[in-house]
Amino acid sequence: MSGQGDVIDGRFELLERLGSGGMGTVWRARDTVLHREVAVKEVRPAGPELTAEQSRVLRERVLREARALARLNHPHVVTIHQIVDTPASPHPWLVMELLPGRTLQDRLEQGTLTPREAARIGRELLSALRVAHAAGILHRDIKPANVLLRERSPQDAGGVPSVVLTDFGIASLRGSTRLTATGDLIGSPEYIAPERIRGTGEGPAADLWSLGLVLYVAVEGVSPLRRATSLATLAAVLDEPVPPPVRSGPLAPVLDALLVRDPALRPDGERLDAMLAAVADGITWQPTETSERPAVDVGPPADVNAGPPPAVTVGPPHAEPRRRTPVIVAVVAVALALVAGAALVLALRGGAGTGGEEDKGGGSSSAGASSETSPEPTKGSKSPSRSGSSGPSETPPRSESPDPTTPPASSPGAPPASGSWVAQLFSEPVGNGEAARDRRLAAVRKDVPEAAYVRSDDYASLRPGFWVIYAPGPFADGRAALRFCAEHGRTSGNECVGRYLSSSGGDYGLQCKPPVSAPVGRCTRA
Numbered sequence: 001m002s003g004q005g006d007v008i009d010g011r012f013e014l015l016e017r018l019g020s021g022g023m024g025t026v027w028r029a030r031d032t033v034l035h036r037e038v039a040v041k042e043v044r045p046a047g048p049e050l051t052a053e054q055s056r057v058l059r060e061r062v063l064r065e066a067r068a069l070a071r072l073n074h075p076h077v078v079t080i081h082q083i084v085d086t087p088a089s090p091h092p093w094l095v096m097e098l099l100p101g102r103t104l105q106d107r108l109e110q111g112t113l114t115p116r117e118a119a120r121i122g123r124e125l126l127s128a129l130r131v132a133h134a135a136g137i138l139h140r141d142i143k144p145a146n147v148l149l150r151e152r153s154p155q156d157a158g159g160v161p162s163v164v165l166t167d168f169g170i171a172s173l174r175g176s177t178r179l180t181a182t183g184d185l186i187g188s189p190e191y192i193a194p195e196r197i198r199g200t201g202e203g204p205a206a207d208l209w210s211l212g213l214v215l216y217v218a219v220e221g222v223s224p225l226r227r228a229t230s231l232a233t234l235a236a237v238l239d240e241p242v243p244p245p246v247r248s249g250p251l252a253p254v255l256d257a258l259l260v261r262d263p264a265l266r267p268d269g270e271r272l273d274a275m276l277a278a279v280a281d282g283i284t285w286q287p288t289e290t291s292e293r294p295a296v297d298v299g300p301p302a303d304v305n306a307g308p309p310p311a312v313t314v315g316p317p318h319a320e321p322r323r324r325t326p327v328i329v330a331v332v333a334v335a336l337a338l339v340a341g342a343a344l345v346l347a348l349r350g351g352a353g354t355g356g357e358e359d360k361g362g363g364s365s366s367a368g369a370s371s372e373t374s375p376e377p378t379k380g381s382k383s384p385s386r387s388g389s390s391g392p393s394e395t396p397p398r399s400e401s402p403d404p405t406t407p408p409a410s411s412p413g414a415p416p417a418s419g420s421w422v423a424q425l426f427s428e429p430v431g432n433g434e435a436a437r438d439r440r441l442a443a444v445r446k447d448v449p450e451a452a453y454v455r456s457d458d459y460a461s462l463r464p465g466f467w468v469i470y471a472p473g474p475f476a477d478g479r480a481a482l483r484f485c486a487e488h489g490r491t492s493g494n495e496c497v498g499r500y501l502s503s504s505g506g507d508y509g510l511q512c513k514p515p516v517s518a519p520v521g522r523c524t525r526a
Helices: 052-070 104-108 115-134 194-198 204-220 230-239 249-258 269-280 434-444 478-487 505-509
Strands: 012-021 024-031 036-042 080-084 093-097 147-150 162-165 420-429 452-455 466-475 497-501 511-513
Touching: 012 036, 052 080, 052 093, 104 147, 104 204, 115 147, 115 162, 115 204, 115 249, 115 269, 194 204, 194 230, 204 249, 204 269, 249 269, 420 434, 420 478, 434 452, 434 466, 466 478, 466 497, 478 497, 478 511
Parallel strands: none
Antiparallel strands: 012 024, 024 036, 036 093, 080 093, 147 162, 420 466, 420 497, 452 466, 497 511
């Protein structure tokens, strides 16, 4: 075990421990040859001694970090000076530039960032990632602890810290041989992209997902997918909706665009830079017909839970109850890589569909519902399917081939006219498919036979990208919708919300939520 005063490779005197983690310890050291201070990373995993094979893999991983860093000459990527790997050393060392400042994780312990601060930091991180991606390098472990903030003077860029991205030790050089066995998980579970866990292929978009989560945590102050155990965290990353941001203001549309589980729907580096630049300049990014990408796995505001029995998991304010994907039962087998030689192995296998939500303990079913307090969409923004139309479509949603094992639900007929109050009972992301929508509709109709569905893209007052299941009424206002729901046993905001359907995005806030005796929100048009 190394300690203060030790000299590494006859040259680097260890002065002070700067930090440590699962992959080793970083020291402030003095280069006795060049008479300068440097950072020295002792790559020594926590836990019991490694086997000979594990030591070999570890050394190769360290060498790969050095090669990856050496290929990147960029102001926002840490500079590596030397690698010490001699027979006299039981483990390798990396000698890097010593960066004054602290990590983003340390900074966030003192409080959140403003959306503009986060956008500026995000642009600098993105610039480092774009250079790495152009060189064929994927970082694979972007998190606040791997982001160093180098303080700048108040007159320099508004005093916003300069960002340096570190720890490319688990970076993947595209085209190179994988070091881990099939199924091994590399990265921090709460920041890892879903496609990496599934092993369905990864690319630059996976790093952008991680960047999106870092920005979310920086502004919202919570890690949205962190759970009590690593297994539960991985399941949440794979399956659970990301709670809509509530403090992010103009940054919220950027987070929505990044945190979608289909990597093809995430913006590329160039578009993301333009989006972050707008926020950094104090401008709310406004989607256009060519730039908007719907967040198919973030529920629309005021989503409500439905499905027998009506037991739900209710989170804290602005948090989203958990949802599990219908039809496919994801069985996740995990063993965490504790660098002591244990590797986190994830195996997924499909299960038979149940035609409804998977049971959650005790045999009760629970369906996901989105937070009812998402940021209001920018006035005048368009959803992808509106094609410039400001009013609702008069044509029923186009039908696709449903799951052959599930009978299709009957058509709901023409959507309600603009200016109507409805009782919203549930919503299903369009990306989940029409078979999932039909199953959910069938479940809701067990206690509300007149329930129908509409595509949210047809109304500017709804968030696009969802099938909204509702009771048509007609209702005079939101309170009347809540009374209807109460008569059918739906008495919580996760089971019913009065919603106003219109062609104006300014009507987004017309949401009337239980209890009936003292409803919350805006229940009338006036």
